[in-house]
Amino acid sequence: MGLEFIHAYGGRRFTTYPPQPLMWGDETNAEDETPKVNIEYELPGDDWKPVTVRVPERWKPQDWPDRPVRFIDGKDQGDTITALTSADGYPVAVRLSEIGAVVVRVDHGECRREHAVTEKVVSMVADVFPWEEVEGFASALQHAGMRLLTARTLDGQPSYQFETMRRAAEHRSRDEMFELETSVLTLGRDPSIVDGPLESRLGGPEAADWPVFGVIKSHRQVYLHELGMQVLYRIKPGQRTPAFSLPNEKLPVVSWYVRLAGGPGTMPDWGLVRVEAPLRWFERAGNWDVIDLLSRTLYDYRCRDGGYRRAPVSLHPIVRAEELLGVLCTPAKLLASRFYHLTGL
Template identity: 30%
Template sequence: MEPDRHGPHVLVADPSYGQGIDPAEAETAPVDVAVEGRPWRPVVPTPCTPGELAFIDGAQQIEAWLTVTPDGRPEAPLPAAAFAIAAGAVLAGPSGPARVAGLRSRRLVLTVGDRRLELPPGGGFAWEARCGAPGEAAGIARRVGEMRQQLELAVAEEIAAPDRLVVLDGRLSFIRDAGGPVVGAIKSHHRMYLPPEQARVVVALGVGQRTPLFAIGDDRLSWYQRLPGVGTAGWAGILRGEVARSAGVAEAVRLADRAACELPRFAGRPHRDARAPQNLSPIAALEAILRRRMGERRLALRAVRRAALRARLDDVPAGVGVAEADPLAA
């Protein structure tokens, strides 16, 4: 059935990946829509010569939640988690097959506070012991995300080159000075950055077009662009890009134009990926590789249960309770 062209356009997304735009979640940083100095209407980017792109992403899985009972302190249990993180890159040029590079993975056990929990290796699994997670409810999960980002940063620094455009899945909040141009590609829109007049330009974009640049706070320059595969109505196929403001407006314009020219050919396919087209096909392929590299969660949980029987807390035997991992927390 053809949609009613005069009715609302409804973008349907997989609920596993969070809700769409939340009008209650406003951006707190000031937004400047005049940084590029051009009228606010769809921009047809300056054509560019195709070059090599490096798509970077990371993955994480919490494999077990732990409750550690210190010797002699049963009233003061320590929360902890056993988890795996991984990161890597897909290099794609204008000719020849894409290739995977820079794969890294780690498996750790992280405790709240200042005491480290040591799990003996076994079953093909080994854990690095770390401590210092914040004590609030989301502290461990946030620290796991930070450690995954640090691994992505290490890959980005290894892969970056002056003649290679690095496309990072997500925001650039943890990227400092890489050795080449870096663009963040944000596929989920949890907040509205633009005032109503400029937001109308987003829904007017055609495939391969972008909005003018706008600044978010003092550290980012951003734009919206549309990818092919799901039509050109509403917010379908809209990707947000961003670069570090320290690059300068001229360089940001060049990178935004290059992203608008080149990323459409890497758009995900809806019949293969619930997050397509914004989840770019090299990123989707990399995610599958990283999940395999981290290993089977069920086997990791079994290994944690066995290792917990011989766990030590700062060289003192510790009682450890192991709970099933919440798949939504991974």
């Protein structure tokens, strides 16, 4: 069975819709567990206060020979395009995406593309179908320039909740995007910045020895104690919090917050990013100045485009990387139209 797999299990066109809440209960998400944090990595917890970054007068990032010069970003552009029903009645969301990753190098203040890769993928929970039929479908997709990604729910069991199955497909394509980011990141060993947490992009114990930094714009976890949260909201643009460590993560990191933008009339959490560096690399380097130098570099590289929606928490080289990926990827509606034509939906 090839592309007719879609019709055999009741495939139909879908209208794009926003993600829905789960109808019954919720999934257990490991990311919601309380993280283990060493708040006193740089200062005792009771001594926390805003830290003014210390750099020489008239300093600029180009004066730092070990400054990050590679900026890595990824893109997962897609949506649920059809739904299937297995023989056991499971509702299976099928997601079509184009995923990609790019490296932008900053040389003499100019951004240029160093590496880029894109791939068209179809993701779904597949183990509710006969495997020989799934293999036939995957082969037909491959001939059409797409790759099938088999997804699993968080607990590894199929669900009769469609939203759970949709999220599984979405998470699978996102994870594959992280793999692409890792693949382009590892093409060079110069100091680099990735747009997001390091744990998702770095694999293997050797990754802990790289000068790679993560800049996180979305804050889903509370890492700080009560005084730490008060300090976080008090830091001014260019200032940072004291550093803390996350020692028990898959990839132990040292972390801190920097405010890239803000001022009178802005919300307390405006312009805040969290920064990560591999803990082992940082401690082997033994240079605490890195935290201040990197914080100032991020502040100087902040996006100043007032028309860009996420400018307060974005870096100019990362914005440039997003633009490059946008050009390389097929528009989502066109991609869906091609899939419908290919499958006859």
